[in-house]
Amino acid sequence: MSALLEVSDLKRYFLKNKAVDGLSFSVKKGICFGLLGPNGAGKTTTIEMLEGIVKPTSGQILYQGKPLDKHIYHQLGIQFQHTALQDHLTVLETLKMFSAFYEHTIKIDDLISLCHLEDFVYQDHQKLSGGQKQRLLLALALINDPQLVFLDEPTTGLDPHSRRLFWDLVNQIKSQGKTIMLTTHYMDEAEYLCDEIAIMDKGKIIALDTPVSLLQQHFSGALIKLPKQNIDQHSFKDDILKLFNIQYVQQSAQIQSDDIQLSLVELINQKVSLEGLQVKSANLDDLFLKLTGHGLEGVKNV
Ligand SMILES: Nc1ncnc2c1ncn2[C@@H]1O[C@H](COP(=O)(O)OP(=O)(O)OP(=O)(O)O)[C@@H](O)[C@H]1O
Numbered sequence: 001m002s003a004l005l006e007v008s009d010l011k012r013y014f015l016k017n018k019a020v021d022g023l024s025f026s027v028k029k030g031i032c033f034g035l036l037g038p039n040g041a042g043k044t045t046t047i048e049m050l051e052g053i054v055k056p057t058s059g060q061i062l063y064q065g066k067p068l069d070k071h072i073y074h075q076l077g078i079q080f081q082h083t084a085l086q087d088h089l090t091v092l093e094t095l096k097m098f099s100a101f102y103e104h105t106i107k108i109d110d111l112i113s114l115c116h117l118e119d120f121v122y123q124d125h126q127k128l129s130g131g132q133k134q135r136l137l138l139a140l141a142l143i144n145d146p147q148l149v150f151l152d153e154p155t156t157g158l159d160p161h162s163r164r165l166f167w168d169l170v171n172q173i174k175s176q177g178k179t180i181m182l183t184t185h186y187m188d189e190a191e192y193l194c195d196e197i198a199i200m201d202k203g204k205i206i207a208l209d210t211p212v213s214l215l216q217q218h219f220s221g222a223l224i225k226l227p228k229q230n231i232d233q234h235s236f237k238d239d240i241l242k243l244f245n246i247q248y249v250q251q252s253a254q255i256q257s258d259d260i261q262l263s264l265v266e267l268i269n270q271k272v273s274l275e276g277l278q279v280k281s282a283n284l285d286d287l288f289l290k291l292t293g294h295g296l297e298g299v300k301n302v
Contacts, residue, residue, distance in 0.1 A: 010059030021203035032180040034194035041200040043183040077146030115139040131162025187284035219282035221258035
């Protein structure tokens, strides 16, 4: 598969703030590539450089082997986190207005059906629910039949049902051969949608691969989770922490184990309470914590 987008040593500094600090990656045609990380990691600045909205401090971006120019921007589709739409227009009128901006467009009826807008096509766009609004914004991003579609945190604030609907829609668009560049701080979203991911933290990429490969590289076996207090209340807490190489994550104590049965027997032998015990496979949240030493949620609220 050929690379649609190639990025080398891309930087964007805002005075002393190294918002994006030397990113290199390529995005193959037809995949969903995810840029993940907590608030402030540099995701939006990165995609705004790829979209031509923000000028890089340095570095190179090639689209189909050529530097970005005005001609190429017409081939991109962008779903912004917030788009100011003209007031008092229905969904249909909004689609028609955006359609007039481009020479080559998808038929409006096809867009309505693809993005499931039928039920509210004559409704004022300001009266749409969060999920409906996101589907309209996606339709607007697809109006020029782009090869590469940027989705910047498209499901932030949506309820679980609307998120699922949106995910199905993204997969449908991908099955049409379009390439998708997604930013998110939801690791479950990335695991569900992305073929490849780059995890960003403080302006740098700290991991880059398929989700499955990344999890295989960093975890074997499974994670045993116990309430933190089970360890804190143990008379030999420090010995137990060292013996099992325990990592605290918010209110839980986590042990990575290649042999669950053996680890559980050892915990019982050491008289650690197993009340509230959970055994699970590692996911991208666990990976992020392992790589950075801090959880996504914790960072998000700083
Ligand atoms: N126009 C700007 N001027 C100054 N600093 C900026 C500007 N845009 C972004 N930054 C800073 O760059 C850093 C990265 O911000 P960015 O919005 O790219 O992160 P993000 O990962 O997209 O976060 P979020 O998930 O909140 O959108 C932050 O420290 C932010 O304050």
